[in-house]
């Protein structure tokens with residue numbers, strides 16, 4: 001199994017979006033990523049699909065006229081399109097076999113529609129919560145022809161790929177543990193932990209259910225205590241800690 005972290009642009013955001021009360025209105029740039037996993041026997045898995053390429057020409061494509069327009073501004077260049085990132089590695093989107101969505105927010109499921117041959121894994125509770133819900137823009141993922149396999153809990157779903165259910169950011173949010181042979185266990189947290197500040201400040205107030213989020217984060221830091229490394233959802237400082245494409249983890 002091999003992992004490549006794909007950089008898919010950034011979002012210009014108020015700190016208040018991730019750590020309410022801390023530098024609340026000050027803006028900073030947060031990375032958006034997808035994770036390409038080359039499974040044994042050549043099967044291809046993506047964890048999350050980033051923001052839609054619609055934002056390259058129109059940063060307001062998703063949030064124009066909503067409360068989020070002021071707080072979140074996608075910043076994408078043509079090379080930040082997930083198809084461009086995959087093409088650079090010699091892969092076309094229809095070759096992707098599986099997609100795990102940690103959750104269905106616009107920056108994690110924004111390109112689901114491009115993966116027409118994939119089986120998508122989401123938690124049933126989350127999927128049902130997101131259906132028709134404007135906080136989870138359905139146009140990117142609830143489209144005819146996509147096949148969702150709905151999960152009721154965690155466990156190993158593919159060889160070396162383990163789901164850990166981490167609610168709080170949203171109902172039925174899930175994180176993914178990758179058991180890499182050389183580089184050890186890497187945990188793709190999704191937005192169960194946005195960035196280090198959530199842990200350092202014990203600030204979970206941006207989460208839909210802060211108490212659940214705190215418990216989920218503890219579950220993940222327990223894995224860290226056992227030797228796993230945590231890849232947070234949107235930590236600008238981790239861009240230097242975890243090298244991205246073309247670097248590969250084995």
Ligand SMILES: [Zn+2]
Nearest residue numbers: 105107191233
């Ligand atoms: Zn996110």
